[in-house]
Amino acid sequence: MNRFKDSEHLLRVVGVFLVGVTLFLCLRAWFVPKSFGEFGHYRGDSLAEIAALPIIHAGHETCETCHTDVLEVKKAGKHANVNCEACHGPQAKHADDPGSVKPLLPDTSVLCARCHEASSAKPKWFPAVITAEHSMGMPCNTCHTSHSPKIQGDKK
Amino acid sequence: MHLNFIYPNESELQWSILIVLYPFLTGLVAGAFILASLERVFQVAAVKPTYRLALLTALAFLLVAPLPLQLHLGHPERSLEMYLTPHRSSAMAMFGFVYLWYLMVVLLLEIWLDYRRDIVLLSRSSTGFLRVIYKIMTLGSDNISERSLHLDERVGWIITVIGIPSAFLLHGYVGFIFGSIKANPWWNSPLMPVVFIFSAMVSGIAAVMLLYMLLTKLRGFKIDIACVDTIAKYLFYIFIIDFSLEMLDLIHRIYEADESFRSLDFMVHTSLWIPHVIIQILLGTLVPIGILGATQVLPLAEHMRKKLYVIAGSLTMIGIFAMRWNVVIGGQLFSKSLLGYTTYTLHLGSREGLGTAIFLTILPLGILYVLVKLLPPWQHESLSLN
Numbered sequence: 367m368n369r370f371k372d373s374e375h376l377l378r379v380v381g382v383f384l385v386g387v388t389l390f391l392c393l394r395a396w397f398v399p400k401s402f403g404e405f406g407h408y409r410g411d412s413l414a415e416i417a418a419l420p421i422i423h424a425g426h427e428t429c430e431t432c433h434t435d436v437l438e439v440k441k442a443g444k445h446a447n448v449n450c451e452a453c454h455g456p457q458a459k460h461a462d463d464p465g466s467v468k469p470l471l472p473d474t475s476v477l478c479a480r481c482h483e484a485s486s487a488k489p490k491w492f493p494a495v496i497t498a499e500h501s502m503g504m505p506c507n508t509c510h511t512s513h514s515p516k517i518q519g520d521k522k
Numbered sequence: 523m524h525l526n527f528i529y530p531n532e533s534e535l536q537w538s539i540l541i542v543l544y545p546f547l548t549g550l551v552a553g554a555f556i557l558a559s560l561e562r563v564f565q566v567a568a569v570k571p572t573y574r575l576a577l578l579t580a581l582a583f584l585l586v587a588p589l590p591l592q593l594h595l596g597h598p599e600r601s602l603e604m605y606l607t608p609h610r611s612s613a614m615a616m617f618g619f620v621y622l623w624y625l626m627v628v629l630l631l632e633i634w635l636d637y638r639r640d641i642v643l644l645s646r647s648s649t650g651f652l653r654v655i656y657k658i659m660t661l662g663s664d665n666i667s668e669r670s671l672h673l674d675e676r677v678g679w680i681i682t683v684i685g686i687p688s689a690f691l692l693h694g695y696v697g698f699i700f701g702s703i704k705a706n707p708w709w710n711s712p713l714m715p716v717v718f719i720f721s722a723m724v725s726g727i728a729a730v731m732l733l734y735m736l737l738t739k740l741r742g743f744k745i746d747i748a749c750v751d752t753i754a755k756y757l758f759y760i761f762i763i764d765f766s767l768e769m770l771d772l773i774h775r776i777y778e779a780d781e782s783f784r785s786l787d788f789m790v791h792t793s794l795w796i797p798h799v800i801i802q803i804l805l806g807t808l809v810p811i812g813i814l815g816a817t818q819v820l821p822l823a824e825h826m827r828k829k830l831y832v833i834a835g836s837l838t839m840i841g842i843f844a845m846r847w848n849v850v851i852g853g854q855l856f857s858k859s860l861l862g863y864t865t866y867t868l869h870l871g872s873r874e875g876l877g878t879a880i881f882l883t884i885l886p887l888g889i890l891y892v893l894v895k896l897l898p899p900w901q902h903e904s905l906s907l908n
Contacts, residue, residue: 372670375638375663376677379631382661386626394606407609486862487533 422456429461436513443514444493453477453512474506528857528864535854535866538874540590542850543882545696545718546843547587550886552693552719553726554580555629555685560756562682568752574899575737576730577633582890584625590882593873613702617695624692628685634659635678637897642666655896693722700849707782708789708853713771720764725842727757728835735832737894747824751817754831758814761838765807768845785860793855793863798848806841810834 370377404410429450430437440446451457453472460467475497484494495501501508509517558576561569592598605622608615634641642664645656694715700706701714731753738745775783790798813834817827851866869875 372665372667373673375661375665375670376673378661378663379634383626390605398606402607407607485530485533486864487528487530489527 420458422458423451424456424458424461426450429457432461432464439511440513443516445513445515472512474510474512475501475504478506478510478512527859528862529859532854532857532862533864535851535864537850537854538594538866539847539851539868539876539879540594540874540882542843542847543879544587544590545693545850546725546846547583547590547882547886548693548696549718549722549725549842549846550729551580551584551587551624551726552689552722553724553728554583554730555689555726556723557727557730557753557756559682559686559689562679563686566752568748569756571746571749571900572730572734572753574636574897575734575894576726577629577636578893578897578899579730579733579886579890580726581629581633582886582893584621584629585889586882586886588621589885590879593878593882613695613699617699620688620691620695624685624688628681628688632678632681632685633897635674635681638674639666639671640897690719693719700853705858706853707780708786708856709849711771711775713767713774717764717767717771720760720767721842721845723760724757724764724838727753727760728838728842731757731831732835732839733890735828741900743900745828747827750828750831754814754817754827754834757835757838758811758818761807761811761814765811768807782860785856789852789856789863793865794848794852797844798852802841802844802848806837806844810837810841813837 399409399411401410401412402408405413426449433450436450440448454469455472457469460469479497482494482497484496488494497506506512554576557569558573558580560566561573561576592601595601601618604615604618608618610616638660641656641659643666645653645660645664648656697715697718700709700718701711703709731750734753735745735750775786810833813830816822817830817834822830854864855866856863871877
């Protein structure tokens with residue numbers, strides 16, 4: 367013991383480090399999920415968990431089977447390729463049971479700006495406006511119809 | 523050609539002023555530590571009065587260095603996952619370990635070994651709560667025999683020698699993070715880590731010099747002019763190397779003039795003109811180098827030299843901060859399309875705003891205050907054996 371008399375404090379430091387490393391390894395064993403790294407740098411179980419999640423989007427073909435009127439209008443305008451649920455949000459529940467689940471209608475003053483707000487990141491050909499100046503605070507559907515937005519009589 | 527075409531993910535800058543602050547703070551850590559190591563490894567007696575102060579400064583800034591990153595994250599608690607499940611192919615993920623290594627193995631250990639005698643003496647002389655703190659810091663050993671202190675000295679030397687490459691690694695990493703981003707021509711350069719290390723040394727040395735002068739003044743003691751002269755001399759030499767490296771990088775870019783050059787050149791002449799050319803290069807580099815050079819060659823009186831050191835040191839800090847700013851913010855102001863530019867709006871009160879940045883810059887000084895109270899770095903007045 368005498369041999370270590372003057373280096374005892376250093377051994378204590380080593381001790382503190384060993385305790386720290388052990389604690390870290392214990393925490394790691396405790397926190398890292400069992401299936402981590404099974405297939406890659408993620409939790410293996412997450413694949414099954416995600417696959418089991420309920421489907422929330424119905425897809426536009428489903429909507430179109432019932433809302434043929436909307437489809438007709440939409441097909442004619444520039445929103446033809448914009449999906450129903452891009453504007454209406456996920457509506458699988460409604461599509462399954464339209465009688466009891468009725469979607470809320472989107473607020474156009476928020477919705478349209480999401481795609482049409484002018485920004486230098488947008489390609490030149492994409493129709494964009496500075497909404498505050500363009501609509502003067504009015505909801506966009508005061509003038510545009512949402513499903514076919516071109517304004518009638520507009521020569522452009 | 524359309525001008526001002528940028529990609530959608532570029533219209534908003536993701537890396538804010540906090541990410542500017544982060545390399546600035548780690549740079550101070552690495553720089554202060556390297557100054558301390560100079561004294562220890564090369565036995566430069568003149569800078570001895572700043573040895574301990576430099577170590578405590580490094581610690582204070584190191585403790586705060588990860589905070590800007592944490593505040594930048596939407597989910598700061600998730601950053602701990604980088605320790606639990608590190609991805610070895612990601613430099614950012616490995617940084618956690620570089621940080622821990624540097625904090626725990628290098629800095630804390632070196633400070634502890636250097637202060638052990640004082641800690642033991644303080645644990646004997648203090649009372650109450652402080653006594654408990656000091657007792658804990660002794661790790662329960664109150665052996666301060668000649669031989670044990672001699673052992674501390676030797677182990678401390680080894681730690682310092684390991685510490686120098688570690689400090690280089692710590693800050694080299696920060697440069698590497700930028701330098702290794704192939705997609706960004708403003709950052710992508712193998713010189714980046716080297717430039718970062720040298721600018722870190724410059725800022726760390728300047729910071730310790732200023733802190734030493736300020737604290738000595740505040741305590742009503744006389745500034746050791748030989749010490750400040752030596753530090754200023756180092757600052758001068760290292761600044762010249764740093765500046766040469768940065769100019770080398772610049773000349774290389776101008777000569778190479780690759781496809782990104784026109785875009786970057788335009789940026790330097792417009793949005794970066796003030797922060798890069800005026801503040802970083804002119805005010806923050808050439809002027810302090812000029813002043814420091816003058817103090818080297820002209821026979822100036824002591825009080826004059828002190829004043830010039832304060833001016834040069836302060837300008838240096840501004841210059842190095844501007845350098846971090848120009849790297850981090852500058853690298854996000856132009857589009858990868860090389861056809862467009864964005865702007866950065868600095869908010870005052872937001873989570874990543876100016877207020878937070880100022881707070882995070884002052885916080886290390888607060889920590890340093892506590893550290894200096896707890897572990898007085900002034901050796902000539904240190905406690906005697908009772």
